[in-house]
Amino acid sequence: MTLSKIHGHWEYSYQRIYDFKEEIVRRNPSSHVEVKLQVINGEHHFQRIFLAFGPCIQGFLNGCRPYIALDGCHLQEKYRGVLISATSIDGNKSIFPVVFGAVESENSNSWEWFLHGLKAAIGESEGLVFSSDRQKGLDEAVQVVYPRVEHRECMRHLYANFKKKFRGDCYRDNLWAAAGAYTPNVYETSITKVYEANPMAIEYLRQNHSYLWSRSKFGTMAKCDYLTNNISESFNAWISNDRHRPLIDMLDTLRQKIMVKMEDRRNRARKWDHEIGLGQYEVLWSDKFSAEVIGAQSRFEVRLYDMQCSCRLWQVKVAKYKEAYASSIAPLPSCDQWVKIDIGHRVLPPILNRPAGRPRNKRIRAPDEMAIRKRHRCKRCNKLGHRAKTCKNPVDANQQPAAGPSQAANQQPAAPLLSIRRPIGPPQVGNEHSKAPILAGNTHSEPPSQASISSGTSCFGIGLKLDAMCCGCSCFGIGLKLE
Template identity: 45%
Template sequence: MFPVAFAVMENESEESWEWFLRLLHEAIGMPEGLVISSDMQKGLQNAIENVYPLAEHRECMRHLFSNFKKKFRGDLFKFGLWGAARTYSQSHFDDLIAEIDANCPAAMEFLNKEHTKLWSRSKFGTISKCDYLTNNIAEVFNSWISEERHKPIIDLIDAIRQRIMVRFNERRRIVRNWKGSIVPKVLDYIKLISRGLNTYSVHRSSEVLAEVTKNGLRWEVNLEERRCSCRAWQVKGVPCVHAASLIASIRNARWEDYVDSYFTVTRLKTTYSNGIAPMPSKDKWMKYELGYKMLPPILKRPVGRPRKSSRIKAWDEPTKRSHKCTRCGLYGHYRNTCKNAVPSQDNEDSSSGSNRKRNANIGATQPKKKACPSTIFKILEKENI
């Protein structure tokens, strides 16, 4: 994660977001292939359309599914929707969406109406070389500064600046010791996909063109254009398993020739080459006379108790606490949806009747114990005292 800009605003309104984005536009302009990923807040969505109308606007899949499952539940939606989000292939995306539409047209109507931004990798552009589906990286940053979030504004900004300064220096120190031309994470990925390349068959058309097949499926690979018909190579910037099958068949092939420059050690060193200058404490800062007194902003506290954590869990992430059914006594579901077998009423009545008889017999056969005279004397002695 490389922080570009941050700000403190009174609330997450359209005016605040547009103010922040306009300052960001003055700082970085409109880079080619700019991608903005959001959680589809109404204020933020309108601000992005006003300031960055040409940017590729993506939607966080976790927020989308969290909103979607409030109306539509079931394995068809859970696996079908996430499968459509993860696939790079347009044809595979169409098949999954068609299955959802055939079983529940209302679900597709809801998606087309409420979630109009990009949320599937099959729709992502090929310039940014980023295939993130969620905003987890932003949540990691929020967790990273969680200890400073309750400080006054000046102390908060200064603490964030110091953390970023230290982090940049750590990155420079780590990158300085790296060997090779490709970042280690990409090398690990290439080693991982290279383990199963023997299951793919390569049929060459030329030195740079080939068909790669497996289990009756076929993909077209073009090494010169760094393109595969699965689209994973174009979106990620790193060879997919189909392209890796062709590259591995070439003698003395260099993987760095097929990896995008974003993932080279040289580009990473350039990214962190400019450090953040250190600063003295506040008592040594220069003082200016503004001619007026700066008052704190008027804050409006939202309704309800503040949440300790705003992180939205993944669809397959288990919960820490599970509800107990009052019908069968098992965990993980409610009484109105319980389908487990329970003892019949007759069995319960007979069992309860037998318990009453058993208790009656026990009371009849076991006489009450009489108190020992010494015990009675001790009790009377305590009462006299």
């Protein structure tokens, strides 16, 4: 009930999906939004949505490298589903969201539909590169929609599958060295060592990992040498706190985050007054069109007449970075101000195909994958990184153990502990001759009579009413204990 009031109702979110589409297209010209419904028993159920904001399309085409990372992450909302995205990098090597969408699951049909929307939005530019970790159905979809694109495979996922069959430092070191090699000679040297260790390892790579995974085989048009699909993982982590929202609320939240991020980077780029902002280097000119570029640990030849560099890397100009964020995403009012679109039928939520059991919110990590550890705070010295059991820091003997910041703010002074001794044996209710409880540590005052306690009168001026059958535990957390 509370979440519905904050984020909106789940079912109502699907009914306004076409209104949301109309507002996006009307306020952001050149945007591309598609909605796909599924007809079941004469009723129209939501199935997929594709969003490409106009400023993101223009920013990618004008100021980003022709490099796109494809990935998907599970939604945590009521009707589940998968959020798939295409992410690029700008001139400062920061993630740049291009398009994204919500589908029922990762399969060849949903990926093909998503890539058709991507192609309608950005086309098929020369030298376009796709990088992926080979999600379910993605390979077949890329071959159908983008048959001529350069398709690279994430090296981290490749090695995770490779080491299930071939383990050892020799395989790990030389395979990663072959992946990071820029020249064919270094690649052949490293891959030969893998072959000498086990020829079946090379045969396994040829049969199961035919996509590009070594820098020595990458094309030079994209000017991007990433071996992993980490920019997609960064995008997924960036939106991780929003995947539990209803559909429209989640999509609108992503729109807001992209809008704010583009404005922040646009303001930052205005302060740059230099031409090249990546790395430190020294140039030794040979003539007007050739030079030596000296970096921290290497030296390369640059030929300007044919735009070649022996390092096979690229320096991006600030002007290109500014073009990526030249346009801005328009703000959007609340849904009660949207134009209502009548499509002739009602859009229902997708068919719920949730498995039995409690839904999983976190992915299953690999056995050798490093777990995310939380830093512990010592209750003795209030320092991070260790526990009180192993604490060796000096602590003042008269000082109480330090509490955390939140605990110190809410800490109340402890009530005085009153200890009451009562006779051993069954209580004598109404017996005036029975011994009354004696207040420990107070020998000068008259102990209260048993009748006053059993009758329910307040005891010791603290407003607590005791009964003769009271147990020996602390009462209501005020520090009263019976012995």
